[in-house]
Amino acid sequence: MGFLAFIRESFNIRNFYHTTSIDNLSSILKKGLIPGHEKPSGQDWMGLHSGKGIYLHNSLPHHELINGYDENEAVPNIVVLEVKIESNPKFFLPDEDIGLPMDENGATQALQNGEAVAYMDKIPSNKITSIYIPLRQNEENIDEYMDSIDDFVISGGKFYRYDVDNETFE
Numbered sequence: 001m002g003f004l005a006f007i008r009e010s011f012n013i014r015n016f017y018h019t020t021s022i023d024n025l026s027s028i029l030k031k032g033l034i035p036g037h038e039k040p041s042g043q044d045w046m047g048l049h050s051g052k053g054i055y056l057h058n059s060l061p062h063h064e065l066i067n068g069y070d071e072n073e074a075v076p077n078i079v080v081l082e083v084k085i086e087s088n089p090k091f092f093l094p095d096e097d098i099g100l101p102m103d104e105n106g107a108t109q110a111l112q113n114g115e116a117v118a119y120m121d122k123i124p125s126n127k128i129t130s131i132y133i134p135l136r137q138n139e140e141n142i143d144e145y146m147d148s149i150d151d152f153v154i155s156g157g158k159f160y161r162y163d164v165d166n167e168t169f170e
Contacts, residue, residue: 012087013085014084014085014087015084015129016056016057016082016117016119017057017081018054018081018123019068019078020033020081021077021078022077022078022079025131026147026148028081029125029128029148029151029152030148032123032128033122033125034054035052053121054118054119055117056117056118058115058117060080061080065080065134066134076133078134079132079133081130082129083129084127085127087111089104089105090104091120091121092107092110092119093107093118094106094109097116098115100115128152130158130160131149133160
């Protein structure tokens with residue numbers, strides 16, 4: 001086992017995915033993910049952890065990418081960020097919709113079962129490893145975000161275009 005693999009395994013560092021409005025992308029790449037005080041975009045309700053935690057998926061949320069494109073405006077309205085953080089249950093609570101206890105035991109179960117969780121702290125921008133944006137084939141109408149994305153890629157991040165027509169990555 002290589003040194004980095006040993007470190008990841010020892011500290012249980014793994015990838016999680018966060019979906020947010022594409023309008024938040026530039027700010028997030030500068031400041032990181034910070035628990036907000038308003039309902040997530042496209043949602044007319046507040047989650048139990050909204051404003052206190054950052055909701056994360058345990059696997060890439062393809063359903064969010066498929067539905068994250070505004071057909072009327074012909075633009076993406078969401079972005080999925082991949083983050084690499086320690087999965088220590090003391091920093092998490094389970095998503096309130098899955099019916100687990102709202103404590104460290106519930107978080108442990110949610111993490112083991114691959115359920116959605118809320119991370120109860122800020123996630124610095126240097127923990128973001130990849131950006132996924134839903135687009136139509138050959139679409140180039142994300143110019144207003146490209147400076148931030150270019151800076152992110154230059155600093156070692158990965159950028160993926162999710163082709164909503166073919167449900168594939170470019």
